[in-house]
Amino acid sequence: MRIEQAIEDCHRWARDHADQGQELLDDLYRRQLEADIKFRGQPIDTFLRPVFLSEAQRDLVRRASQVLLDCAERLIEQYMVDPEVRETIGLPPDEEEFALLETGLTRQVVVARPDSFLNGDDLKFLEFNSDSPAGVVWTDLHEEVFLASPIMSEHPWAADLGRCDCRRLLIDGLLAAHEDFGLAQDPVAAIADWSDAGAWPEFEIVQRCFQERGVPAVVVDPHAFELRGETLYADGTAVNLIYRRAIIRELHEKREEPGVRDFLEAYRRGLVCVVNPFRAKVSGSKACLALLSDARFDRLFNAEQNAVRRAHVPWTRVLRDDTVDFDGSRFDLFELARKSREIFVIKPTSGYGGRDVMIGRETEPGAWDDRLDHAAEHPVEWTLQAYVDIPEEEFPVMDPDLVFEPRKVNLNPYLFGGRYAGSFVRLSTNSVINVSVGGGMAPAFVVPD
Secondary structure (H helix, E strand, O other): OOHHHHHHHHHHHHHHOHHHHHHHHHHHHHHHHHOOOEEOOEEOOOOOOOEEEEHHHHHHHHHHHHHHHHHHHHHHHHHOOOHHHHHHHOOOHHHHHHHOOOOOOOOOOOEEEOOEEEEOOEEEEOOOEOOOOOOOOHHHHHHHHHHHOHHHHOOHHHHHOEOOOHHHHHHHHHHHHHHHHOOOOOOOEEEEOOOOOOOHHHHHHHHHHHHHOOOOEEEEOHHHEEEEOOEEEEOOEEEOEEEEOOOHHHHHHOOOOOOHHHHHHHHHOOOOEEEOOHHHHHHHOOHHHHHHOOHHHHHHOOHHHHHHHHHHOOOEEEOOOOEEEEOOEEEEHHHHHHHOHHHEEEEEOOOOOOOOOEEHHHOOHHHHHHHHHHHHHOOOOEEEEEOOOOOEEEEEEEOOOEEEEEEEEEEEEEEEOOEEEEEEEEEEOOOOOOHHHOOEEEEEEEEOO
């Protein structure tokens, strides 16, 4: 079966059940809440059909993302010894201090989500989320929600769709990291993020996944850590494996606060296995893509890695006083950004959640120039990236009756311990696609050939 046939079947089914559309959508949201798929206490916007990938597209995403992850590991390794790599990444001093600490791990990026746009067989990775990517266990749970709903269960071919394996592979990756770290004690895990985090229900799902594998686990705010001698306690439980969901920048901002101070000290002394370790900020920075898209750094990678970099990473540079090669010519970087606004995007180098992203073709010239003026005064804080065409598909939506409207599609593959586990998609009418700024979410099922 082809993707087009699956979409046509879903759209025909939606038309045939148009009078039940809102009821079917409400049923999806009810199933989300039952499965703890919710952000800030609410179900996540979704649609009356999923996204479909071909097996060839799935294989492309799997291979490219795994090779890209190997490239990221290589950059982290070189960050320790190569001044040019370190200068290009440009971590703030407090983040660099912790990035240089030994982690006890062979692989620094255990949990990764390199977000991408997929147009047919043209795949481009726009960001490499390795600081603390969200949505991990919602991915295959959302598949289960859709497969249990009539919008999918009434299609005979639905049972043959390829699916994700995020929950199992996440726990596999975390436990493998604990073993690699070399502690004598059996793992006792803490999933750590701020108590007001919108994705707290996701952490409780991870807790249950640990417990189902026989591993004690707690979910804690970092303020609940306490270091007693050589042992770190999380809300009174001695722990040795930390699944860090709090992002690095926020931990450093709160480094003198109770609990956070103890957690950072335990990390500094190598008393606990932390996933992802603080070195993962090297690849989590947008500056990582500047290195990956710059031919000057071909020397760091093998032939396969260089081919993947060239094919799948858009041109990216950190905004600083510099001259750059672009489209076969040499330019002053700021001059290029000012005169070619419509083909570029400006992103905060250490940002997340889609915040403060400025798309040139959707931005007034004055506002664009103001951002560049700010970037000139604050070098390294902002990154310039070539605009990538955003794929769109039509989806059945209720407005309030059934209509078919285009949505922009962002593909988000997950990797755990270097292994591809599957993808989900975020959908929006806006070019900045993120759940935290109003985007929706849907599963990405693989259609068998």
